[in-house]
Amino acid sequence: MKNTTSALRGVLVAAAALLIATPAQAAAPRPDGTGNWLYLTVTRSDDRSMDVNGTLxxxxxxxxxxxxxxxxxxxxxxxxxxxxxxxxxxxxxxxxAPVTVSARGQWNGHPVDYGQTFSNACALQARTGAVFALPDRTPVRTVPGLR
Incomplete structure (x- = not known):
């Protein structure tokens, strides 16, 4: 019974790992290459930090x-x-407060490759609407010895 339980546990762990590693069907472009999709990145940077955010x-x-x-x-x-x-x-x-964006993907069967740096987030939104309106992420930074 113990060997059966261990084997079953191993199969379940492997299945869970496969599910985690395999993206959901809805979260990827169609296998036949059709559909309108863009992989978007937004990079906010200054002399002190760099924060990159991306989504499909x-x-x-x-x-x-x-x-x-x-x-x-x-x-x-x-x-x-x-x-x-x-x-x-x-x-x-x-x-x-420079913001650099990129979009790569496909629209109506044509490749899209867009990149631009804007002076700040307001200028970005005024020029690109909601396309790059990704939620801000606060990067986690820790310094040894400081709390």
């Missing part, structure tokens, strides 16, 4: 971040060209 935006159905529906609608209107998203009127502070 899929638009059939919209998913990938909190504003996926709005981002997909804006991309559909711009035919997948982020540079063609209508610019929003915004009064942005004249603070230099």
């Amino acid at each position: 935006l899929m638009c059939d159905p919209p998913q990938g971040h909190a504003q996926a529906g709005r981002a997909c609608a804006e991309l559909t209107e711009a035919e997948g060209d982020i540079g063609r998203i209508p610019h929003k009127d915004a009064i942005c502070p004249m603070v230099y």
